[in-house]
Amino acid sequence: MTLGALNYGELSVGKKLAIKYFSVAMVLFLAQMLFGLLAAWQFIAPDFLFGFLDFNVNRMVHINAMVVWLLYGFIGSIFWLIEDESGVPLVGAKIAEATFWVLTLAVVIVVLVYLFVQSGPGETATLWLINEGREYIEAPRWTDIGIVVCMVAIFYNVLATFLKGQWSGISGVLVLDLIALAGLYLCGMFYTTNLPVDQYWWWWVIHLWVEATWEVLVGCIMAWGLIKTLGARRKIVTTWLYIEVALMFGSGILGLGHHYFWIGTPEYWLGIGGFFSALEPIPLVAMVVHSVYDAGKHAFRSNNHPALAWLIAHAFGNFFGAGVWGFMQTLPQINLYTHGTQWASSHGHLAFFGAYVTIVVAFIYLALQKLRGDVWMSGGLVDQGRKWKWALVLTHVGMVGMTIALLIAGYEQSFVERAIGGSTWQAYFEGQMRPWFVEAMWWRMAFGVLMTVGVVLLLWDFLTIGAKEMKPMLEVKSLDEEAEDVQVGEVGVAAQS
Amino acid sequence: MAESYESQWWVSESFWRKCAIFITAGMALVLVFLTFHTLYAIGAGADAGRVPAYSVINYRIDYVPDEERGHLVPEIGPMVPLFGEVMSEEDAKALVNHGKLTVQARNCMNCHTLLGNGAYYAPDLTKAWLDPGWGNEQARELLMTMFLKDPVTNARTFGTNRKMPNQDLTDDEVRGVIAYLKWMSAIDTNGFPANFETLPQDGPVYEPPSEASEEGAT
Numbered sequence: 001m002t003l004g005a006l007n008y009g010e011l012s013v014g015k016k017l018a019i020k021y022f023s024v025a026m027v028l029f030l031a032q033m034l035f036g037l038l039a040a041w042q043f044i045a046p047d048f049l050f051g052f053l054d055f056n057v058n059r060m061v062h063i064n065a066m067v068v069w070l071l072y073g074f075i076g077s078i079f080w081l082i083e084d085e086s087g088v089p090l091v092g093a094k095i096a097e098a099t100f101w102v103l104t105l106a107v108v109i110v111v112l113v114y115l116f117v118q119s120g121p122g123e124t125a126t127l128w129l130i131n132e133g134r135e136y137i138e139a140p141r142w143t144d145i146g147i148v149v150c151m152v153a154i155f156y157n158v159l160a161t162f163l164k165g166q167w168s169g170i171s172g173v174l175v176l177d178l179i180a181l182a183g184l185y186l187c188g189m190f191y192t193t194n195l196p197v198d199q200y201w202w203w204w205v206i207h208l209w210v211e212a213t214w215e216v217l218v219g220c221i222m223a224w225g226l227i228k229t230l231g232a233r234r235k236i237v238t239t240w241l242y243i244e245v246a247l248m249f250g251s252g253i254l255g256l257g258h259h260y261f262w263i264g265t266p267e268y269w270l271g272i273g274g275f276f277s278a279l280e281p282i283p284l285v286a287m288v289v290h291s292v293y294d295a296g297k298h299a300f301r302s303n304n305h306p307a308l309a310w311l312i313a314h315a316f317g318n319f320f321g322a323g324v325w326g327f328m329q330t331l332p333q334i335n336l337y338t339h340g341t342q343w344a345s346s347h348g349h350l351a352f353f354g355a356y357v358t359i360v361v362a363f364i365y366l367a368l369q370k371l372r373g374d375v376w377m378s379g380g381l382v383d384q385g386r387k388w389k390w391a392l393v394l395t396h397v398g399m400v401g402m403t404i405a406l407l408i409a410g411y412e413q414s415f416v417e418r419a420i421g422g423s424t425w426q427a428y429f430e431g432q433m434r435p436w437f438v439e440a441m442w443w444r445m446a447f448g449v450l451m452t453v454g455v456v457l458l459l460w461d462f463l464t465i466g467a468k469e470m471k472p473m474l475e476v477k478s479l480d481e482e483a484e485d486v487q488v489g490e491v492g493v494a495a496q497s
Numbered sequence: 498m499a500e501s502y503e504s505q506w507w508v509s510e511s512f513w514r515k516c517a518i519f520i521t522a523g524m525a526l527v528l529v530f531l532t533f534h535t536l537y538a539i540g541a542g543a544d545a546g547r548v549p550a551y552s553v554i555n556y557r558i559d560y561v562p563d564e565e566r567g568h569l570v571p572e573i574g575p576m577v578p579l580f581g582e583v584m585s586e587e588d589a590k591a592l593v594n595h596g597k598l599t600v601q602a603r604n605c606m607n608c609h610t611l612l613g614n615g616a617y618y619a620p621d622l623t624k625a626w627l628d629p630g631w632g633n634e635q636a637r638e639l640l641m642t643m644f645l646k647d648p649v650t651n652a653r654t655f656g657t658n659r660k661m662p663n664q665d666l667t668d669d670e671v672r673g674v675i676a677y678l679k680w681m682s683a684i685d686t687n688g689f690p691a692n693f694e695t696l697p698q699d700g701p702v703y704e705p706p707s708e709a710s711e712e713g714a715t
């Protein structure tokens with residue numbers, strides 16, 4: 001390994017594959033931003049691209065690119081950590097390699113069809129070949145099946161590798177969570193005439209992904225990241241992971257009910273959904289406590305400053321975006337008026353960014369450090385860390401600005417359209433015309449541009465960070481090792497130590 | 498010092514692992530149980546009365562206050578068949594199904610919300626069938642058909658200029674979509690949307706052909 005150079009050739013198979021997944025993820029991230037900007041501009045200038053690249057197409061590409069690139073980020077992270085965690089090289093490397101290319105080819109085809117075919121006749125064939133027309137899981141059925149096959153292949157890689165190597169608390173949670181995550185996708189793969197039944201299962205995919213299985217998945221990644229960047233003690237990190245799983249699944253599984261208030265489902269969901277979803281912020285608080293405690297305990301002495309900064313951003317972003325912004329609209333008395341307004345958009349943006357974008361970015365910084373030959377990434381970088389710091393600031397200011405603008409629009413909308421106007425056609429447009437709303441759309445646009453600048457800077461930093469560094473990575477002495485120096489024979493230390 | 502709390506049960510890894518497993522399993526079990534009940538209750542035409550049979554499109558649908566429940570609920574009125582044509586449950590289902598397929602195939606949900614879920618670029622469609630914008634019961638079917646056939650010319654954007662792009666719907670697709678919207682408006686949504694005022698519905702109701710004329714026809 002040469003300091004500062006791209007040591008791709010010397011990486012292990014799993015890590016090479018991870019770099020591939022991360023690369024595609026970043027291309028899609030940029031695409032997501034661009035299509036978000038197009039959709040946001042159409043709110044301001046509805047004639048823009050009208051009849052050619054309509055709002056629904058731009059929005060679909062925007063949110064699908066997001067879902068796919070975040071999944072790519074997660075898969076990349078798993079392939080990155082799996083060999084370290086299991087202690088053996090990736091099992092089934094050829095299959096994993098083929099899966100990556102098949103999956104990526106499918107994604108490219110789907111995007112091209114979205115953009116150039118867009119929609120089809122009202123027949124089953126359209127749902128199979130072009131577009132399923134259900135938000136977030138629009139991918140046509142043939143792709144669904146392809147995705148499931150790829151997920152099974154990836155799951156095989158993960159399971160076989162851990163079976164061959166060693167298990168740990170983190171890998172145990174990870175494997176079980178992946179089963180649930182992939183299984184849930186099947187719930188979105190059927191058609192029914194009955195809309196309430198349709199939406200019932202649709203939420204199993206959306207909610208039980210982002211508020212249960214994805215949260216636990218990033219919990220695993222976070223746990224591993226804290227051990228790597230800070231040298232946090234495995235026993236403590238693993239115990240926290242179990243606590244978070246208990247709290248997250250304990251609240252999030254029945255919290256699903258907050259989407260069953262108004263879709264035709266029985267009234268008991270008002271109570272169950274309201275109660276359990278109101279508890280969902282608790283694990284998110286626990287995660288903040290956990291990461292800040294760990295970082296403080298190590299006096300922020302990390303071997304990878306950008307990664308640690310984004311990990312902490314994840315803890316807070318998750319808490320505010322999902323915990324606070326979600327909680328604000330989760331009680332049925334409030335949700336009756338906020339449901340289906342810009343409130344949801346405000347929350348959706350801050351939550352996806354705060355909880356998931358941040359952790360994938362943090363992980364990419366970890367990977368880049370190794371790619372550059374375990375180079376120095378703590379304080380005092382050659383460019384004084386200007387790029388990563390500005391990228392961090394711009395993306396966050398952009399995202400928070402958009403979130404606040406959308407929240408203001410949402411408030412106005414829930415008053416004017418929902419409460420006073422009774423949600424009629426005319427009330428909708430009255431809500432859209434008020435200055436509070438119109439100006440919010442301009443602010444969202446401005447902050448969206450700012451955020452996009454931040455993302456471009458981030459990608460530039462990804463390409464260059466560490467390239468000119470001369471020093472090797474800071475050694476963080478693992479507290480596990482320190483603990484062993486002090487107190488020998490501690491019980492219950494996780495498998496790997 | 499460290500010893501003193503590290504041996505406590507509440508920092509024990511295995512204790513929390515068991516918690517995680519049992520809590521998750523317990524919650525999943527409750528969810529599965531509730532799912533069975535809910536799916537039973539929301540079948541189209543199920544006794545729970547929450548999701549109507551598809552043949553509800555043969556009737557006048559309204560959205561009226563319910564004193565006991567404290568919010569608006571759908572009310573099924575006298576027979577006012579869609580497009581003046583009484584349909585069997587089977588035919589009604591086929592028509593609504595065509596509408597739903599069309600709504601998915603044209604990706605309506607990435608501009609509109611259905612039952613409040615979807616995108617926020619265009620009005621919610623939950624009660625679109627009952628929207629006062631259609632004027633009155635007698636005019637509604639024609640206006641809806643004209644709008645869906647040519648939403649650009651017939652746009653009512655109230656000064657926002659935010660028009661719906663033409664979806665090139667066929668006549669059959671338009672009929673399906675309208676049937677789907679009519680059926681959707683009869684779903685019991687626990688009072689969402691609140692404060693919604695429906696269009697006046699006092700047109701003629703359906704008179705079944707009398708015995709005599711039926712005999713005369715055959």
Ligand code: HEM
Pocket residue numbers: 135210211258259277278280281318321322323325326327328329330331335338339340341344345347348349351352355356613614615
């Ligand atoms: C990282 C975790 C989360 C993510 C990524 C997320 C994302 C989203 C998104 C995108 C929507 C809009 C769905 C649509 O398009 O219709 C939504 C809706 C909602 N979320 Fe979350 N969410 C998260 C966590 C939470 C939490 C913890 C709560 C509650 C405490 C919550 C409460 C809600 C509620 C009540 C809605 C429904 C809004 C409506 O009625 O329109 N979310 N969430």
Ligand code: HEM
Pocket residue numbers: 032033034036037039040041059062063066344345346348349352353357444445447448449451452615616617618
């Ligand atoms: C340049 C920055 C961005 C702009 C201008 C933008 C714009 C938009 C627009 C216009 C919509 C449609 C909302 C509607 O239906 O009214 C949307 C939806 C959405 N965007 Fe973005 N977006 C940006 C960045 C992001 C990022 C970084 C994320 C998360 C990682 C994200 C996640 C979402 C989600 C989850 C939705 C669906 C929300 C819902 O249905 O409630 N966007 N975005």
Ligand SMILES: [Fe+2]
Pocket residue numbers: 207211255256258259
């Ligand atoms: Fe949810």
